[in-house]
Amino acid sequence: MTELAKLDLDNPDYYENREVSWLNFNHRVLQEAADDRNPLLERLSFLSIGTSNLDEFMMVRVAGLQDQYHLNINELDTKKQWTPEQQLIAVSEKNHENNEYQYTLYQDLKKEVENYDIHFISYNEAPEEHKEAMKKFFFNEIYPTLTPLGIDAYRPFPSLNNKLIHIFVNLSREGEQQVAIVPIPQLVNRFYHYEKDGHNYFIYLEDIVTNFIETLFTGYHIDSTFLFRVTRNADLDIQEDGAEDLLTVIEDYLVQRRNGMAVRIEVQLENNQNQEIIEGDIEYLLDELGLFERDLYFVNGPLDLTGLNDAIDVLENYFPQLRYKPFKPVYPAELQTTDLFKLAEKRDIFLHHPYDSFKPVVEFIQDAANDPNTLAIKQTLYRVSSNSPIISALKTAAERGKQVTVLVELKARFDEENNVQWAKVLEEAGCHVIYGKTHLKTHSKIAMVVKQKNGRVYRYVHLGTGNYNDKTARFYSDMGIITTNEGIAEDATDFFNYLSGYSNQPDYHYLHVSPFDIRDNYIEDIEEEIQSHKVNGNGHIIAKMNSLTSKDVIKKMYEASQAGVKVDLIIRGICCLVPGIPGVSENINVISVVGRFLEHSRIYWFKNNGDEKLFLSSADMMTRNMIRRVEIEFPVLDKNIHNEIMEILRVYLDDNTKARYKLPDCSYQYVTNDLPPVDSQQVFMKKAQQELEKSRNNVPKSKMTWFERLQHRLNKK
Structure with a gap:
């Protein structure tokens, strides 16, 4: 033991780099696309999830490393002792491996879905009658939205939108060479879909545009085209110091983020395309975007596989058996016959989402908003859904004269715009809205309801591991507890006072x-x-x-x-x-x-x-x-x-x-x-269903009044 104690625990060999570790995680996500125990459409969905994960990783983590590299900040990471450049090289190496794996899976799944008469085809593979239909579709719905961007002395290299697919076009006329870029607008659906003889066919929109690209350049000959996509830095610094209104600062920041520095370029290069033909064009793009060869990714398939979700949305109507069997979260039996607040006064209530329904958490706020005995509601919000019932309930509470204090975290990455809007809505309803602490994100999940009954004040506290988001609660595994424990209630009161006022960190009884x-x-x-x-x-x-x-x-x-x-x-x-x-x-x-x-x-x-x-x-x-x-x-x-x-x-x-x-x-x-x-998640789903069956077979007489039962039913709708 003495010898072991002498080991240097700062040895870089004892640690894995944070960014490489994340890429290993995303590889595990992609593995779910390879796992034939998963339904086929779910496997396609995991390809989409892997792409979405990676986009955010590039926009934030890789962007941060590139900023350090360009600013000559050679601060070593604390674990591997790597410079920003060494991390970027390691990330590129691992990510290129993942990229190849992902598109190998895509090609395999593309063949596998053909067993169900599902075909992802090119425009040229479609029969003539559908080519004609696609031509009408192009001129009626796509052509008016297209804007070709010529590049010459009078038209500089354009600002290419983040994550948007573009067509690079080489043109010529009378021996004169020109270059143009055509952005593909983010239309409602990524595919042109048609059904024929029980077969489903999907053609990518960018393929249709490419086939009619000459209509945008009349009088010119199209020499070559290829598709590419740029990912940009979306993690710009928010200057909080001296800000009179953080809401305005965030709104300005959202505008700036659209034009962050490029961090990656992806180029579609199908098996039959000659890379040497476009080599010069690639060098030109890399130079204009300020990227290195390590930031270049060739993909053997369509760019941006998040678009597969549009095909899945269509196909699940034809093949429901190719998705997971439906699972409906279970509303706890004990809350079907007992008022939530009355039960919380007797003992703590535990919820395990998504196996337990998120509705009791929503009802915690809704019931409090409608209860004349409620004096105050205090809550932190980090990420909420677009039509959040919790936001609606907080508005109702404020409009009914309750004291409502809400901390809305404006710096929740990629939810900033959504949260800015909710902050405005809540303020207009009469809520006291705060934005947290300078230079700190408030990631806590806590809500407190204060009631006065029979001359006594009661405090009910919900503490959780996940966001107050009714949508993500359906597929995020999280836990929460509702309690009236006096020590925790006092801690919750001190916590909210700490956030809303000026004081040192309180001394808590139970909370850390x-x-x-x-x-x-x-x-x-x-x-x-x-x-x-x-x-x-x-x-x-x-x-x-x-x-x-x-x-x-x-x-x-x-x-x-x-x-x-x-x-x-x-x-x-x-x-x-x-x-x-x-x-x-x-x-x-x-x-x-x-x-x-x-x-x-x-x-x-x-x-x-x-x-x-x-x-x-x-x-x-x-x-x-x-x-x-x-x-x-x-x-x-x-x-x-x-x-x-x-x-x-x-x-x-x-x-x-x-x-x-x-x-x-x-x-x-x-x-x-x-x-x-x-399979742990299957075990929890099975247990939830067993609890549901048990409650159906053994429903005790309700302890609610008729009015409470009516209110409860209305809230559950």
Whole structure:
């Protein structure tokens, strides 16, 4: 043990680079497209998800590294000790591998769907009658929207819109060469679709435009064309210092973001296309966009596979069996016959989404808005849906004279515009809207309702791991607790006062609140587990999160492993910790579960020699969550809820279907063993359905009044 303690835990070999780790996660997403246990249309959908994930990664993470590179900021990353350029090279290498894998999958799936008479074809493969129909479609619906952009001394290189597909056109007339670019507008649907003799055919719109491109350049000969797509930096700095109104600053920022620096160019290069013909054009684009060859990606198939969603939307009507079997979240039986607030006064209420319905969370705000006894509602909002019933309920509450305080996080990336609009709507309704703390994102998930009944004030608090978003709650795996615990209620009151006024970080009874507090408490809990293990020899830590990047936390986990503590990590995405290193992390096991639902809950458990500690949190163990965000970690105090969550963790650790384990070389392999197959998400769905059947067969007499039953039914519609 003495020798092990001498190991330098800052050794870069003991860590994986954050960006490369994320790309390994996206590879696991793409693997779902290869998994024939998934329905065929869902496999196509995973190709789309992989593209959407990658677009955001390029616009934010790679863009940030490129900014550092161009500004000659050679700050080393804290774990691998790589410069920005070294990270960009590593990202490019891994991402090119992923790109090739993704388009190999696309070509394979394109052939596989033909077994169901589904065909993705080119314009030239269509029969003459449909070519004629596409010609009419082009001139009636597409042609009026097209704007050819010539490039010469009077028309400089255009500003190419982020993520939009463009056609690069080489033209000639009487020996004179010209170049033009034609953007493909973001139309309602990516495909021209027709059905013939029970067969479904899909032609990409950009293919149709390319076939009629000469109509835009009368008098010129089209020498060659190819399709390309540019991704731009969407993570510009928001200058908060000195801002009189952050709302105005964000609106200006959204305009600037449309024209961020280019970070990637993708070029469609089908198998039959000669790359050498367009080599000069590619060099020209790279030069104009300020990109390197490492930023260039050739794709053997259509650009922007998020467009597959448009085809899936059509096909699911023909082939519902090729999608997941429908799953409807279960409305908890106990809340069907008991008022939510009355039940919360007796005991804590636990919700596990998407298996449990999100409706009780919505009703928590709706019922409070309509209750004459409600004095105040306070809530944080990070991401909400476009037609959010929670926003509607908060407006109603304000209009009915309740004191409503809402923190709307304007800096929620890619939801800024949506949140700006909601902030305005809430302010107009009479809500007191705040935007959080300077230089910190408020990522906490907390709501509090204050009521006065029989001369007494009651505080009801909802704490969760996920956003107050009724749409994403259908496919994000999250947890939440509704409680009237006095200590937590006092903490919630102090928390909202801290956000809305001027004060130092409060001293909380139960809550741990970042910046810093969550990380520091977590490291203390690991240290206590180490000390307990030295005495009792039974140390065990289980943690479930989206990502693990905090070096301080990783080093402490290494110390726990060195001391002999068993550490089980369930990490969906980025994991900079490397398990299985002799003398460093051989007692640490890392698995990643990627499946139908997005694993989003954060759970932290310590055995503590039987005096167990269990926390839920809005925070991952990431540097940004620990020091640049306002996050909440809260304890699970109810013994029954504690036991239920522990059983959930055991199911995840038993998963040998959708779980992959991380190896010391940082690759992942599917968990395989001789045990009966366990798909954790399927287990939770089955349990939810069993609960539903049980409640149907054993419905107790309602404890609600007739008015409460009527109000409850109206809210559930």
